[in-house]
């Protein structure tokens with residue numbers, strides 16, 4: 509069975525009610541024009557926009573996701589948002605372990621693992637991010653870092669249906685730099701091999717592995733046609749309707 513490509517937008521900490529709603533409506537309109545897209549579209553706005561974006565996407569084949577969740581269901585955790593709350597808002601997905609959370613909030617792979625278990629318990633699909641820093645790549649440790657992060661961050665509750673992996677080299681995020689296609693192929697293949705050992709061949713072969721880091725309409729075809737690349741996690745370019753849709757169109761996946 510072929511893996512359905514996933515085109516996912518991570519809006520990060522961008523958007524107020526007015527422009528976030530306009531962006532979501534614009535994406536919804538364009539996706540409706542496609543009719544029955546061959547790929548899956550997903551947008552992950554900030555928590556504050558989830559309900560408004562859900563409304564704006566009505567009738568369009570675009571899934572809704574959040575950018576993080578708590579490992580707890582409810583209670584005394586000021587500022588946190590639980591998987592149950594995300595489900596209640598209409599989310600199907602949650603991004604976990606993004607490098608910005610690993611760096612800004614000192615999130616460990618062990619915490620990401622706990623959060624993913626909590627999300628799975630409530631039927632939320634997880635996009636678990638891994639990736640090396642520039643320092644780690646230059647030290648020849650990229651492969652080791654990414655596979656270790658997969659081993660530690662992906663819980664035993666993961667299956668190909670409820671988990672997506674995103675390989676995002678930290679140095680490629682928001683910089684306009686991308687790895688060579690050979691490097692992307694090497695890491696994606698190593699991630700799949702690691703998943704196979706951890707979750708079995710059946711899960712590993714069907715689980716989607718996205719590439720993320722400066723994906724734009726002009727490099728989408730090259731990146732998304734690689735053997736083990738099953739879609740893209742897109743930051744900056746997901747904030748413009750024409751760029752977000754342009755990535756899927758230029759890559760020929762929708």
Ligand code: PEP
Pocket residue numbers: 518676680681682683720721722723741742743744745
């Ligand atoms: C991201 O933050 O997940 C990302 C890939 O950002 P950008 O596309 O802007 O590099």
